Amino acid sequence: MMNALVLQSDFGLEDGAVSAMKGVAHSVSKVIPIYDNTHDIPPFDIWAASYRLWQTVEYWPKGTVFVSVVDPGVGSNRKSVVVKTSNNQYVVTPDNGTLTHIDKKIGIQEKREIDEHLNRLPKSGASHTFHGRDIYAYTGARLAAGVIKFDEVGQLVSEEEIVSLPFQEAELTEGTIKGAIDILDVRFGNLWTNISREMFQQLQINYGDNVEISIENDSRQVYNNMMTFGRSFASIHTGEPIVYVNSLDNMAIAINQGSFAKAYNIGTGASWRITIRKNKA
Incomplete structure (x- = not known):
């Protein structure tokens, strides 16, 4: 079954970064439905990325795959993950706090760390600065197109290990x-x-x-x-x-x-x- 792929980032639209992500997704499936959430997240603003996901995720159908790339730690030892929300949607993202609102407001069923040996754009292994294209868009498209199932993303990770930003209720x-x-x-x-x-x-x-x-x-x-x-x-x-x-x-x-x-x-x-x-x- 083909599901929607929804992209958000802090890349803006002044260059070809977003287009490259969409091109990778279409290389996985030429008929995959791709939509934009926003690409105007302020640069490096993980809090805004977390909020914008929560703002929109619940309005999309079950099975929708979201790719969120606001990643000031790209190339570091931060994890690349996919989570399944309590509403049976998926979020592909660096585990750097982007999941804070999803975790607190919606809930997460499972979290898996992306196995980059299996879920990485072929011939991209020498690049360590554009994981949005090489890992997240590629993995998200494979999941949305049904090329892989959620349990083929990688190994399970404890929900207690989710990186969370400071969060305080009213x-x-x-x-x-x-x-x-x-x-x-x-x-x-x-x-x-x-x-x-x-x-x-x-x-x-x-x-x-x-x-x-x-x-x-x-x-x-x-x-x-x-x-x-x-x-x-x-x-x-x-x-x-x-x-x-x-x-x-x-x-x-x-x-x-x-x-x-x-x-x-x-x-x-x-x-x-x-x-x-x-x-x-």
């Missing part, structure tokens, strides 16, 4: 939610947090209510102000800030027709913390 205590800014809605500069809608609802905040938002980078406060909880951007005037529920059912912050991230120079990751409190006025 917390609700005494009417205050503390969370993290996980990622940006890049094109528009909106802040996507790890605070779920369900947790936010426990503050008993209704559409149109004001909430207090505080943002810190490590211990430095970057932003503190009141803003409206709105159903959509149409709930506020142009240039005003808003708290809303994003497409992943988590809470997000935006400026209507503006970039919140650029306006306040805000980044993402575990060091960027956000606090939400209900306005008591």
Whole structure:
């Protein structure tokens, strides 16, 4: 059975790297369906790669094979792996933290280390800098096309050995939610947090209510102000800030027709913390 192959990387589209990966996949099967998740992951940003996988994996059918290549340690002793998710999808990637969100949010059934003697593009053994083409695209295509089965990828690896980035869930205590800014809605500069809608609802905040938002980078406060909880951007005037529920059912912050991230120079990751409190006025 032929399954979809979905590629993501930090390669961009300015040169032929992505095309080379697709060419390798088509050399395995000329009819394999190949799609792009994104190739605009910021260079070397493993956290963003992990998040972008989680953002999309659950919307694809069972059997889909994802290849994620954000690999600053290429050529080192980091492992090359394929995991089977709890939803029976597959992710082919360096084991460098890219699987963090999949592991924490979706779950992993099995993990196998790629046997490069069997699953490597022929005549590519002298190259140690383009594993995205020579190992990941090749192995992913063979798996998606049914040339190999999952148990032919390589030996089983203990799930406890999965490399994980620092990961902290949001917390609700005494009417205050503390969370993290996980990622940006890049094109528009909106802040996507790890605070779920369900947790936010426990503050008993209704559409149109004001909430207090505080943002810190490590211990430095970057932003503190009141803003409206709105159903959509149409709930506020142009240039005003808003708290809303994003497409992943988590809470997000935006400026209507503006970039919140650029306006306040805000980044993402575990060091960027956000606090939400209900306005008591």
